[in-house]
Amino acid sequence: MKVVLFCGGFGTRLREHSETIPKPMVDIGYRPMIWHLMRYYAHFGHKDFILCLGYRGDYIKNYFLNYNECLSNNFVLSNGGRTIHLYDNDIEDWRISFIDTGLQNNIGQRLMAVKPYETAKDWEQWLVQKYQLNAQPTDGKSLSHTPSESIDLIQAHKVLPGQPSLVICCYFEEMARVARTGGKIVFDIVTEECLDDATLKNWFATGSGYQHYPCLMPKQYTIDFLSRRGCAFVGSFFVPMEPGKTECMVFAKQ
Numbered sequence: 001m002k003v004v005l006f007c008g009g010f011g012t013r014l015r016e017h018s019e020t021i022p023k024p025m026v027d028i029g030y031r032p033m034i035w036h037l038m039r040y041y042a043h044f045g046h047k048d049f050i051l052c053l054g055y056r057g058d059y060i061k062n063y064f065l066n067y068n069e070c071l072s073n074n075f076v077l078s079n080g081g082r083t084i085h086l087y088d089n090d091i092e093d094w095r096i097s098f099i100d101t102g103l104q105n106n107i108g109q110r111l112m113a114v115k116p117y118e119t120a121k122d123w124e125q126w127l128v129q130k131y132q133l134n135a136q137p138t139d140g141k142s143l144s145h146t147p148s149e150s151i152d153l154i155q156a157h158k159v160l161p162g163q164p165s166l167v168i169c170c171y172f173e174e175m176a177r178v179a180r181t182g183g184k185i186v187f188d189i190v191t192e193e194c195l196d197d198a199t200l201k202n203w204f205a206t207g208s209g210y211q212h213y214p215c216l217m218p219k220q221y222t223i224d225f226l227s228r229r230g231c232a233f234v235g236s237f238f239v240p241m242e243p244g245k246t247e248c249m250v251f252a253k254q
Contacts, residue, residue, distance in 0.1 A: 001048070003041050006110055007034060008054020008101055022056035025063060030071055032063065039090065047094045052101040052110040061098050067091060106162055143174040149253075151178045156187040161214045161246050168217055169225065176229035179253040185231060188239055188246040189222065190214035195244070202243040214244065222249065230254045 007024045024034035031039075038049055053060060069075075074087040101110040154175045160168050168189065175185045195216060203213070223233045231251040238245045 001046055002050055003038075003046050003048065004050045004052065004111065004114060005034065005037065006052045006107055007060055008052050008057070008103070008105070008110055022059055025056075025059055034060065035090075038094070042091075042094060049094065050097045050099060050114050052114055053098060054101055054103050054105070054110070057098070057100055064091075064096060064098075108162075142170060143178050146174075146178045148177050149180040151180060152183045154179055154183070154185045154187075157248075158188065158241065158246070160187055160217070161190045161241060163215060165215060165217060168215070172222070172225055173229070176226055176231050176253070179231070181253055183253045184234075185226070185251040185253070186248065188241075188248040189217040190241075190244075191217060191219040191222070191247045193219065194238070194247055199244045206243045214241070214246075219247065219249075226251050 005024075007022065009023060024037075025032040027033075028036055034051075041047070041049075051060065069086055069089050069091070070084065072090055076085040076087075077083070078085070097114075099114045101113040105113065156171065156175075160171060163171075171187075175187070179185055194214070219236075227233070231253050234250040234252050236247050236249045239248050
């Protein structure tokens with residue numbers, strides 16, 4: 001299974017570093033943040049990585065091209081420094097793909113950019129076996145291959161906040177179609193209650209260079225839209241989306 005890591009953001013919340021060093025390369029101890037994350041996955045046997053590069057991708061490439069195993073492993077130095085024998089190694093059995101996914105693209109666009117380089121089938125098969133799912137093909141913008149009234153739970157977390165309003169409505173339409181009677185629909189969007197003055201100030205101050213700005217989706221419009229399609233509003237709660245928040249909404253198919 002391949003591990004896809006997003007390394008292309010501007011790191012605006014680490015402003016003191018981000019002008020010269022991309023956020024994934026900020027050191028924690030003697031190794032950068034991205035190394036620690038990759039080492040965590042490698043510990044559990046996942047050693048085939050795809051790095052979605054963007055801002056200062058050259059910095060990340062140069063780090064691994066000039067990687068020094070000695071910094072984090074025991075070794076023997078002999079012959080006046082001409083010979084090094086490592087007792088251990090970090091990344092010898094790692095496979096890393098470095099893919100430029102653009103400067104301004106959001107997470108979804110970056111994921112689509114690396115699609116030719118990933119083995120999606122392996123991931124699909126693992127999910128099917130692990131959770132006894134029924135895999136359905138998708139065209140990337142709808143649930144058109146999923147039978148109507150066939151799903152007990154449709155959940156979309158952090159999928160909709162950055163999408164244009166018409167795309168969001170398309171998702172709503174499809175969610176209502178595939179949910180069976182009694183099924184639940186759960187998603188988070190940016191409602192007017194997520195853009196109060198204090199939150200707007202946070203966006204104005206720290207949102208510059210963010211991978212995508214939130215798209216407002218009125219709460220009552222959403223409730224009315226899904227109500228006309230047989231889905232009753234159950235309730236909602238707020239969840240963080242730095243530097244602001246989204247509103248997670250729950251509906252039940254009638």
